[in-house]
Amino acid sequence: MSAEWLRRWRRGGPAERPGGTQGGPGPGPPPTALRYRRPKFLRGVGVEESPRGGRAVRGTGPERPLPWGAGYAEVINAEKSEFNEDQAACCQISIRRREPGLEEDEEWLILCSTQFLTGYYWALFDGHGGPEAAIIASNYLHYCIKQKLEEVVGGITEVQPPMHLSGRCVCDSDPQFVEEKHIHAEDLVVGALENAFQECDEVIGQEMEATNQTGGCTALAALYFQGKLYVANAGDSRAILVLKDSIVPMSCEFTPETERQRLQHLAFLFPKLLDSEFTRFEFPRRLKGDDVGQKVLYRDYFMEGWGYKMVEKADLKYPLVHGHGKQARLLGTLAVSRGLGDHQLKVIDTNVEVKPFLSCIPKVNVFDFALHDIKEDDVLVMATDGLWDVLCNKEVAHMVRTFLAENRTDPHRFSELAKCLVCRARGKERGHQWMLDDSHEASYDDISVFVIPLHNRNED
Amino acid sequence: MSAEWLRRWRRGGPAERPGGTQGGPGPGPPPTALRYRRPKFLRGVGVEESPRGGRAVRGTGPERPLPWGAGYAEVINAEKSEFNEDQAACCQISIRRREPGLEEDEEWLILCSTQFLTGYYWALFDGHGGPEAAIIASNYLHYCIKQKLEEVVGGITEVQPPMHLSGRCVCDSDPQFVEEKHIHAEDLVVGALENAFQECDEVIGQEMEATNQTGGCTALAALYFQGKLYVANAGDSRAILVLKDSIVPMSCEFTPETERQRLQHLAFLFPKLLDSEFTRFEFPRRLKGDDVGQKVLYRDYFMEGWGYKMVEKADLKYPLVHGHGKQARLLGTLAVSRGLGDHQLKVIDTNVEVKPFLSCIPKVNVFDFALHDIKEDDVLVMATDGLWDVLCNKEVAHMVRTFLAENRTDPHRFSELAKCLVCRARGKERGHQWMLDDSHEASYDDISVFVIPLHNRNED
Numbered sequence: 001m002s003a004e005w006l007r008r009w010r011r012g013g014p015a016e017r018p019g020g021t022q023g024g025p026g027p028g029p030p031p032t033a034l035r036y037r038r039p040k041f042l043r044g045v046g047v048e049e050s051p052r053g054g055r056a057v058r059g060t061g062p063e064r065p066l067p068w069g070a071g072y073a074e075v076i077n078a079e080k081s082e083f084n085e086d087q088a089a090c091c092q093i094s095i096r097r098r099e100p101g102l103e104e105d106e107e108w109l110i111l112c113s114t115q116f117l118t119g120y121y122w123a124l125f126d127g128h129g130g131p132e133a134a135i136i137a138s139n140y141l142h143y144c145i146k147q148k149l150e151e152v153v154g155g156i157t158e159v160q161p162p163m164h165l166s167g168r169c170v171c172d173s174d175p176q177f178v179e180e181k182h183i184h185a186e187d188l189v190v191g192a193l194e195n196a197f198q199e200c201d202e203v204i205g206q207e208m209e210a211t212n213q214t215g216g217c218t219a220l221a222a223l224y225f226q227g228k229l230y231v232a233n234a235g236d237s238r239a240i241l242v243l244k245d246s247i248v249p250m251s252c253e254f255t256p257e258t259e260r261q262r263l264q265h266l267a268f269l270f271p272k273l274l275d276s277e278f279t280r281f282e283f284p285r286r287l288k289g290d291d292v293g294q295k296v297l298y299r300d301y302f303m304e305g306w307g308y309k310m311v312e313k314a315d316l317k318y319p320l321v322h323g324h325g326k327q328a329r330l331l332g333t334l335a336v337s338r339g340l341g342d343h344q345l346k347v348i349d350t351n352v353e354v355k356p357f358l359s360c361i362p363k364v365n366v367f368d369f370a371l372h373d374i375k376e377d378d379v380l381v382m383a384t385d386g387l388w389d390v391l392c393n394k395e396v397a398h399m400v401r402t403f404l405a406e407n408r409t410d411p412h413r414f415s416e417l418a419k420c421l422v423c424r425a426r427g428k429e430r431g432h433q434w435m436l437d438d439s440h441e442a443s444y445d446d447i448s449v450f451v452i453p454l455h456n457r458n459e460d
Numbered sequence: 461m462s463a464e465w466l467r468r469w470r471r472g473g474p475a476e477r478p479g480g481t482q483g484g485p486g487p488g489p490p491p492t493a494l495r496y497r498r499p500k501f502l503r504g505v506g507v508e509e510s511p512r513g514g515r516a517v518r519g520t521g522p523e524r525p526l527p528w529g530a531g532y533a534e535v536i537n538a539e540k541s542e543f544n545e546d547q548a549a550c551c552q553i554s555i556r557r558r559e560p561g562l563e564e565d566e567e568w569l570i571l572c573s574t575q576f577l578t579g580y581y582w583a584l585f586d587g588h589g590g591p592e593a594a595i596i597a598s599n600y601l602h603y604c605i606k607q608k609l610e611e612v613v614g615g616i617t618e619v620q621p622p623m624h625l626s627g628r629c630v631c632d633s634d635p636q637f638v639e640e641k642h643i644h645a646e647d648l649v650v651g652a653l654e655n656a657f658q659e660c661d662e663v664i665g666q667e668m669e670a671t672n673q674t675g676g677c678t679a680l681a682a683l684y685f686q687g688k689l690y691v692a693n694a695g696d697s698r699a700i701l702v703l704k705d706s707i708v709p710m711s712c713e714f715t716p717e718t719e720r721q722r723l724q725h726l727a728f729l730f731p732k733l734l735d736s737e738f739t740r741f742e743f744p745r746r747l748k749g750d751d752v753g754q755k756v757l758y759r760d761y762f763m764e765g766w767g768y769k770m771v772e773k774a775d776l777k778y779p780l781v782h783g784h785g786k787q788a789r790l791l792g793t794l795a796v797s798r799g800l801g802d803h804q805l806k807v808i809d810t811n812v813e814v815k816p817f818l819s820c821i822p823k824v825n826v827f828d829f830a831l832h833d834i835k836e837d838d839v840l841v842m843a844t845d846g847l848w849d850v851l852c853n854k855e856v857a858h859m860v861r862t863f864l865a866e867n868r869t870d871p872h873r874f875s876e877l878a879k880c881l882v883c884r885a886r887g888k889e890r891g892h893q894w895m896l897d898d899s900h901e902a903s904y905d906d907i908s909v910f911v912i913p914l915h916n917r918n919e920d
Contacts (some may be wrong), residue, residue: 042539069888112744151767151768152767152768154756155768159729161757161758161766162753163744163745163756164751164754164756164766165754165755166754167754168529170748170750170751170754171745171748171750173745174744174745177744177745178757179782180744181744181784183757183766185764187764187765187766188765188766188767189765190763190764190765190766191759191763191764191765191766191767192765192767193765194762194763194765195763195767198762221869242850268728269729270729283642284623284634284637284638284641284643285623285631285633285634285637287632288630290630291624291630294624294625294626294628294630295624295625295626296623296624296625297615297621297623297638299644299651302654302821303650303651303654303655303820304644304647304650304651304654304823304824305648305649305650305651305653305654305824306583306621306643306647306648306650306651307611307612307652307655308611308612308615308625308649324640324641359762361762363764364764364765392917409730
């Protein structure tokens with residue numbers, strides 16, 4: 001498929017946008033020289049000047065409600081970068097049924113014909129090395145998802161996906177083979193999301209090359225579709241379900257630390273990727289001359305445990321994965337190991353490319369509403385690392401439950417809650433510092449938060 | 461280190477065996493032309509004739525108790541192969557302290573000097589393609605573990621392993637770096653086990669090449685050391701803790717199905733490994749000519765979900781991972797994706813090597829006795845797939861609890877319980893079939909079971 005629709009659209013193809021997406025950000029050449037770009041669902045018009053002074057928290061208001069009455073709020077970083085790194089998107093995704101046998105080109109001519117199935121989509125992107133990748137991702141990922149879902153829609157609408165998308169039965173026992181592999185409609189949606197992230201990464205690579213821009217972003221996307229919630233994550237944002245009696249993590253973070261073994265294994269298989277500039281071994285600290293000839297603690301790709309290694313001169317090179325916690329870096333460069341973009345990224349002053357080590361594949365978690373009794377105050381909280389760096393799941397859940405219990409009747413309570421969470425993580429300015437209530441340092445990063453009420457899911 | 465001690469031993473090195481192992485199987489050239497080889501701790505002398513007729517269950521008796529009063533029982537397969545595929549080992553492992561600065565060669569001369577720390581070791585090996593790999597593994601793995609533990613013993617005996625094995629402090633903040641990475645003595649034992657499996661795999665490769673033999677084996681090893689139980693697994697055997705109120709899985713199985721993504725990814729990175737004989741894609745069934753040009757269900761390396769792929773002629777090749785459950789095969793050849801040996805194995809009638817896809821690295825699970833109140837009837841059950849193919853964890857736990865509750869005073873109750881478990885999985889002969897009590901088919905495979913009472917661990 002390889003982003004054919006993007007190429008057509010770039011060539012000035014169809015007058016209308018590829019159909020069916022409502023209320024969300026549409027595609028368009030990324031505006032240049034932005035400093036602060038708010039998501040379309042927040043903006044009145046165009047681009048605002050950076051509201052850095054005072055780090056005002058902006059959020060959804062009563063005038064433009066999001067689907068399900070979801071709340072969103074954001075704050076820009078405290079001069080960490082020249083622009084806001086986070087981007088958000090939210091829209092309905094309408095899936096058309098494809099006519100069997102219809103060619104891609106013919107189908108293209110049917111503009112937004114019959115709405116067939118509807119999904120709801122929320123996503124957060126955290127950029128690095130420039131805002132462009134996050135902006136493109138916030139403009140395109142939902143198109144990629146729409147396209148990948150439409151490609152398999154014939155299988156999704158069956159109780160059990162047919163072996164052949166056409167429905168033709170080549171072999172009598174095909175249904176048994178599919179049954180034996182436990183393949184359900186849900187697996188097609190997961191596959192569509194995995195493929196959509198790959199497609200979006202390709203789109204970003206083409207677009208960035210064409211416009212001579214650089215950078216990358218993390219991506220966290222939630223899709224409600226056919227009674228299930230799918231959360232796809234590539235990066236260090238996080239989504240959790242805060243239910244009445246439990247917290248359900250819907251994502252895990254992909255960082256140089258959590259993916260150390262994958263990264264080291266790649267370097268073991270393809271040593272040239274390190275171009276003699278890095279060592280693939282992990283040590284508790286950067287080694288120095290005095291360590292040569294000594295046996296020091298180390299880990300290689302196949303080890304979850306630790307061992308001792310006799311230090312050679314080559315071990316003094318900078319490690320592929322180095323540092324701990326928020327300081328952990330891949331090739332001394334990136335704080336995440338998955339995401340979109342970064343196609344051109346090289347380690348500064350070297351020929352070492354970062355992209356081969358990055359994965360754009362999300363891990364998808366599924367929550368089936370049919371198996372749970374969802375209560376009125378149950379929500380999905382999605383946020384970039386700006387929030388989770390200073391608040392843990394338990395603290396966020398406590399704030400959610402307390403706030404919603406104390407604000408039962410406010411029709412905009414989920415927006416207020418999102419602002420409240422962002423405010424808490426941003427803290428208060430004291431002199432030149434941003435401090436939490438408990439006088440720890442607050443988050444200096446961009447902070448973006450969705451609070452999505454699950455009980456409202458059938459009201460739209 | 462590369463199996464230096466093995467080379468020395470082969471050259472007719474020290475007259476005595478590398479010291480400190482008591483009561484276990486010792487190294488020696490593998491006997492040839494075996495049909496049925498029982499573990500040394502069961503045998504009076506030498507090799508017995510195959511007791512295939514009737515598939516008699518053999519086990520430990522009162523005359524030769526195992527450490528902790530552990531029970532062991534086994535039965536040979538129902539003519540699945542010419543030899544018994546399972547092998548077992550059990551011994552104490554005595555760890556000497558290494559003198560800092562002492563050269564490997566000098567140290568070698570100190571025969572079994574001071575016993576310093578003691579571990580207890582139980583292991584099961586399930587061979588394929590010949591019995592030799594399992595026999596060598598049962599003879600050598602504990603030596604590899606002993607050696608790897610001795611290499612890091614200076615770090616294990618500290619509350620926190622030092623950055624430098626010598627204890628020399630090159631950098632004042634070294635203890636903080638180690639602390640920050642959460643490195644504990646336990647991690648050195650895990651690392652030693654991971655390295656020991658690699659070393660043993662190398663030993664098997666050398667030994668098999670030298671003696672012109674073939675084959676491989678799975679390996680499941682349990683080590684009790686310094687108050688913790690370590691279970692290292694590479695293959696499809698399984699260990700579970702049956703406690704009073706819970707079942708704790710201590711291993712997971714590594715099969716072509718559970719490791720599909722790793723295997724497909726390797727084939728994606730190195731397509732030449734498949735030598736145009738296989739396709740890396742997974743389909744619900746083997747495709748045929750009629751499927752070409754159709755879109756059928758498939759998965760690639762990056763997908764946990766499923767998608768539809770337009771079938772090309774190349775997709776008709778045999779899949780890298782094919783089949784389901786016990787029928788799943790790697791390259792149409794092996795039912796496991798991790799294990800030791802198979803260095804020379806090629807797919808029949810091709811030049812495709814299997815070894816690059818096999819991993820010899822175990823996953824190590826740790827159970828800390830300090831965190832649990834172990835009761836008198838709590839046991840570790842280790843068994844080859846012959847048991848788990850027909851009994852699930854819950855059934856085994858139920859049998860364990862019922863049997864031990866009904867046999868409180870029998871001093872050999874753990875041996876009896878092991879026999880009882882093997883008997884249940886083997887079933888009874890009815891005509892030409894082996895049937896379970898519930899008239900399902902019983903296990904035709906070799907079945908080997910250890911039942912290890914945890915409450916006795918401090919009595920030896």
